[in-house]
Amino acid sequence: MIFKPTLNKNNKLNKRLMTIKDKVVLITGASSGIGAATAKMLAGQGAKVMLLARREEKLHDLVSDIGDSAEFAKVDVTDYDSVNAAVQKTIDTFGKLDVIINNAGLGYLGPMEEAAVREWKTMVDVNVTGVLNTIHASLPHLLESQGHIINIDSVAGHNYFPNAVVYCATKHAVKAISYGIRVEFRSRVKVTNISPGAVETEFIDNFTHQATKEAMTKNFEDVLKADDIAEAILEVLAKPSHVVINEVTIRPNK
Numbered sequence: 001m002i003f004k005p006t007l008n009k010n011n012k013l014n015k016r017l018m019t020i021k022d023k024v025v026l027i028t029g030a031s032s033g034i035g036a037a038t039a040k041m042l043a044g045q046g047a048k049v050m051l052l053a054r055r056e057e058k059l060h061d062l063v064s065d066i067g068d069s070a071e072f073a074k075v076d077v078t079d080y081d082s083v084n085a086a087v088q089k090t091i092d093t094f095g096k097l098d099v100i101i102n103n104a105g106l107g108y109l110g111p112m113e114e115a116a117v118r119e120w121k122t123m124v125d126v127n128v129t130g131v132l133n134t135i136h137a138s139l140p141h142l143l144e145s146q147g148h149i150i151n152i153d154s155v156a157g158h159n160y161f162p163n164a165v166v167y168c169a170t171k172h173a174v175k176a177i178s179y180g181i182r183v184e185f186r187s188r189v190k191v192t193n194i195s196p197g198a199v200e201t202e203f204i205d206n207f208t209h210q211a212t213k214e215a216m217t218k219n220f221e222d223v224l225k226a227d228d229i230a231e232a233i234l235e236v237l238a239k240p241s242h243v244v245i246n247e248v249t250i251r252p253n254k
């Protein structure tokens with residue numbers, strides 16, 4: 001179902017939402033959760049969306065649902081060459097790149113002394129290296145379009161939680177990347193760091209530590225929906241060119 005609010009052209013916000021039309025947006029981790037919801041919402045406003053993830057079938061279904069304004073590339077964000085090829089595919093398909101949304105990410109939560117070292121490495125590779133790969137491959141095009149980098153961080157990038165040492169470390173790194181790029185490319189590329197609290201997605205399905213999964217399942221009930229984050233992204237993108245929102249923290253109101 002594609003989100004298409006009726007636009008009243010006289011309303012100031014709605015006028016700005018129209019600037020999203022024809023923007024070319026690359027979204028990583030677009031096969032489920034926040035990424036998929038954002039793809040649908042932005043496409044509903046007339047954006048062209050390039051969808052990246054590993055699960056090809058899910059991406060294929062999403063593109064069929066959205067239509068001609070969507071394309072996908074099967075990409076593991078930890079593989080620089082594959083990310084670079086997807087950026088080139090975006091240019092070949094849509095002619096430019098205006099926005100990247102670094103959303104691919106995962107958490108393996110559990111106590112430090114029982115943690116699998118392999119899972120730490122995957123979190124660092126996807127949550128940190130994946131973000132850097134996508135920014136580096138996209139930067140020349142974003143500088144040309146005076147574009148926008150949106151990084152999906154987390155409240156775990158600002159706080160510290162038990163059973164989440166490495167996840168928090170990766171999300172603190174995402175915040176450092178957002179703020180570092182902002183000061184290095186000030187006024188040439190917009191940067192927004194978005195930090196959600198608990199969102200109902202497939203995120204918790206990744207947890208391999210069963211006791212942590214069971215303990216946290218309740219924390220992920222009756223929380224934010226993926227559409228809540230997609231809407232926040234829409235609002236960030238609807239700001240006029242002289243305004244940039246650098247940080248958004250969004251939590252369930254409970």
Ligand SMILES: NC(=O)c1ccc[n+]([C@@H]2O[C@H](COP(=O)([O-])OP(=O)(O)OC[C@H]3O[C@@H](n4cnc5c(N)ncnc54)[C@H](OP(=O)(O)O)[C@@H]3O)[C@@H](O)[C@H]2O)c1
Pocket residue numbers: 028029030031032033034035052053054055056075076077078103104105106107126152153154155195196197198199200201202203204
């Ligand atoms: N849910 C929450 O409570 C919450 C809160 C704060 C922040 N976040 C952040 O929000 C982002 C999106 O997560 P979500 O909640 O929407 O969970 P999700 O439904 O599990 O989505 C994660 C996405 O990341 C993709 N992904 C994972 N590893 C990848 C890789 N190596 N290469 C490419 N894509 C990869 C997955 O696609 P494939 O498996 O198809 O590759 C999937 O599309 C993450 O960065 C997460 O840390 C989530």
